[in-house]
Amino acid sequence: MTATFEVKKKILREQAEARLAQSVSTVENLSLEEIKTLFHDYQVYQIELELQNEELRDTQKQFEIARDRFARLYNDAPVGYLTIDQSGIIAQTNQTFAEMVEKDPYLLCGKALVDFIAAPDRSAFLGRFKAFFKNPDGKELSFALAGCQRTVRCVGRIENHRQESEQERRLLLILSDITEQARMEEALQERERFLTSILETTQDGFWVIGADGRLTDINDAYCRMTGYTKGELEGMRIGELDALEDSAVTEARLVRIVENGSELFETKHRRKDGSIFDVEVSASYLELYGGMFICFCRDISNRKSAELACRENEMRYRLLSDVTMEGIVIHKKGVIVDLNAALARLLGYEQQEILDKNILDFLVHEQDRDIVRKNIVKEYARPYVVRFVRKNGEAVFVELEARNFEINGEIMRVAAVRDISERIKSEEEIRRVNTELRNAIAEKDKFFSIIAHDLKSPISGFLSLTKILVEDFEELTVKEVNRSLDALYASSVRVYALLENLLEWARVQQGLLTCSPSHFLLKGVVRASLDFTHSVADQKGIVLRDETPDDLVVCIDPPMIGTVLRNIISNALKFSNRGEQVRITARRDGDMVTVEVRDEGVGMDQHTLSMLFALDNKITRPGTEGEASTGLGLILCKEFVEKHGGTIWAESSLGQGTTFYFTLPLADKECDI
Helix, strand or coil: CHHHHHHHHHHHHHHHHHHHHHHHHHHCCCCHHHHHHHHHHHHHHHHHHHHHHHHHHHHHHHHHHHHHHHHHHHHHCCCEEEEEECCCEEEEECHHHHHHHCCCHHHCCCCEHHHHECHHHHHHHHHHHHHHHHCCCCCCEEEEECCCCEEEEEEEEEECCCCCCHHHCEEEEEEEECHHHHHHHHHHHHHHHHHHHHHHHCCCEEEEECCCCEEEEECHHHHHHHCCCHHHHCCCEHHHCECCCCHHHHHHHHHHHHHHCEEEEEEEEECCCCCEEEEEEEEEEECCCCCEEEEEEEECHHHHHHHHHHHHHHHHHHHHHHHCCCEEEEEECCEEEEECHHHHHHHCCCHHHHCCCEHHHHCECHHHHHHHHHHHCCCEEEEEEEEEECCCCCEEEEEEEEEEEEECCEEEEEEEEEECHHHHHHHHHHHHHHHHHHHHHHHHHHHHHHHHHHHHHHHHHHHHHHHHHHHHHHHCCHHHHHHHHHHHHHHHHHHHHHHHHHHHHHHHHHCCCCCCCEEEEHHHHHHHHHHHHHHHHHHHCCEEEECCCCCCEEEECHHHHHHHHHHHHHHHHHCCCCCCEEEEEEEEECCEEEEEEEECCCCCCHHHHHCCCCHHHCCCCCCCCCCCCCCCHHHHHHHHHHHCCCCEEEEECCCCCEEEEEEEEECCCCCCC
16 A cells, blocks of 8 residues: 555656646746746645645544544454454454454464364354355354353454455454353243243142133142142133132232232132132233233142131230230340230330340340350250340349240240349348348447457456555555555546447447537637647647638537547547647648648557558557557547548558548538538
C-alpha cells in the first residue's frame, strides 16, 4: 500500500513540474499588476492548501482514533473473532479467542483451527466445514475447544467476496462461549427428568386443571387417595371432588389464584366410595396453553386427628401450668419455646417478650451462667439455686429443677422455677442473727473476762490493805495508816472509774444510751473537757493548749463527745512527761470536722497501735507516773464516735508522742444521726 502511494506521489510531482515549466515560459510577458495578482493568488492557494492539509491531518487523527477503537473493540469483544481461509488456517484472531484457547494471539496465526478443537468434535467439524465455508449464511457450528472444557457456537460470513478471487476468499467466524448455556440446558433436562420422577414417586397427589376447568393430568398418588383411575378422573371438574366448597367459593378461589399466582389452603375431598378426607392443597396458576392450574394435594386426615389431640393436650397443659405457683419454661438448646404466666409474672415480662430468647443470656445472672451450663447437660438436674434477672434489672434467687423430654424426635428441656427470694432472705436473716448472737456471746464472755481481770487486781490490793489495817492497826504508825488509807482511796477511785466505764459500755451495748445530736459550738465542748482534766495536768506540770476554731459548729450529743474528749485527753496526760504539752485542734473536711489531740509523750509501737480499739485485745499500760488504766476508755470512744457517723484512729511511734483523730458531722447537714 505504501509503494502505491509513493508511485502516485511521483506522478503528481512530475505533472506539477511540467505545468510549472509551462507557466515560467509565459511569466516574462506578464505585467507588474498581473505578477502581483498572480503572487496574491499563489499566497491564497498556499493558505488554502495549508488549511486542507490541516483538515487532512485532523481526518488522519480521527481515522487513527477510529482504527484504535476498532482494534480495542475487536480484541476486547465478548465473543471470539477468527479470520480463516478455505483450508481452515487462521489468518487473524482477537484476544478473546486467544483467551478461550489459552494461547497468545501472535502464536495462533498460521495454525489450523481444527488443532484447537477437542478430538471428539474434529471429524464433525471437518465434515461440515466446506459446506459452511461455501455458504455460511443461516448456518452455525458447535464444538468443544481442546484442553479448556469450553463449548463454543460459531456463525460466519465471507469477507470481500466481491473483490477477491474465490481462492483468496476468507471466512470471518464469530465464536460465542456457550459452556454455561450447555451446562444449563443439560441441568434443565436433568431437572425435568428429576421432576417427572418426583411426580411419579411422591406420596402427594398431583393434578393439572386446563383452561376449560377440567382435570387433564393426574398422578398415581391422587388416584390411590380417591380410589379413582386416571381415566375416570380425566375430564372431571374439581367441584365434583371437593366436598366442602360450593361452586361459587371454588370459582372465587380460582380467581384469587390467577390474581396472586398461588394459594395454599385446606379443604375436604370425596373418595369414589363417598367417604370424605381432609386435604391440604397448594395451587399455582401458569399462563401456558391458554392458562392452567398446577395443584398438589396432601392427605392430612392423620395430621388433623393429631392436631386435635395436641390441642386437647395443650389445653390441659395450659390449665395446669397457669394455675401452678411455680414458673415453668420449656427450651430447646437454650432457646425458650414456651413458658407459663407464673414465670412471666415473676420476672416482670410479657410472655411474648421472653419467647425465642436464649435462657442463659436473657434470664440467668451473668455470674451464675456457669452453674446453669454445668447442669443443663444433665438428663435430670436436681434442684439447685441460681439468680434470674427481672426486667427491671433486679436479681431474684430461684431454685431450678429440670429434665429432658422428647417430642417429634427433638430433645426439649422443661424446667421448674421456684421463687425462693423470701427463703433466701430468711436464711440470710437467720445467719445474721446467729452471727450477732455469736458476737454478743463472745463480747459478753470478753466483758466478764474484763470485769474479772480488771476488778481482781484493785480488789485484791484493797483486801490486802484492809487485812493489814484490821490485823496490825495497833502496831501501825499514823504515817503508815495514812499511807494505807491513801492506797485504799486510789484503789477505790480506780475501781469506781472502771465500774463507770463498764456501766457506760454496758448501756451502749444494751441500747439504753441514746444519741440525741443538736448544733453545738465545738469550742465549748472542748473547753468543758479541759476544765475536767486541768487538775491532772497541773499536778504533772503539763500545758493544755486549746486551738480549736471559735466558730466551728458541729452536730453532736455533747455528753457523749465530752466523754470521748475526756478519755482521749486523759490518755494524753497519762502518757506525757512533766513539762510537755497537749494540743487540741480541729479542722473542717467537707461536711465533717476532724478533731485532733496531740501529745509529746512516750508513744507506742505499731503492734500496740493496731490493737487500741479492739475489745479482745484490751491494752492496759501504766502511765509515765504509774497511772492505772481500765482499758475500756478507747473502746467506749469508738462506740460514741461511730454513733455520730464518724471514725476514730491514731498515729504514733515510740518516743515521738501520739495523735488521736476522730471525725464529727458538721452542723451544715441535718442532725439525723
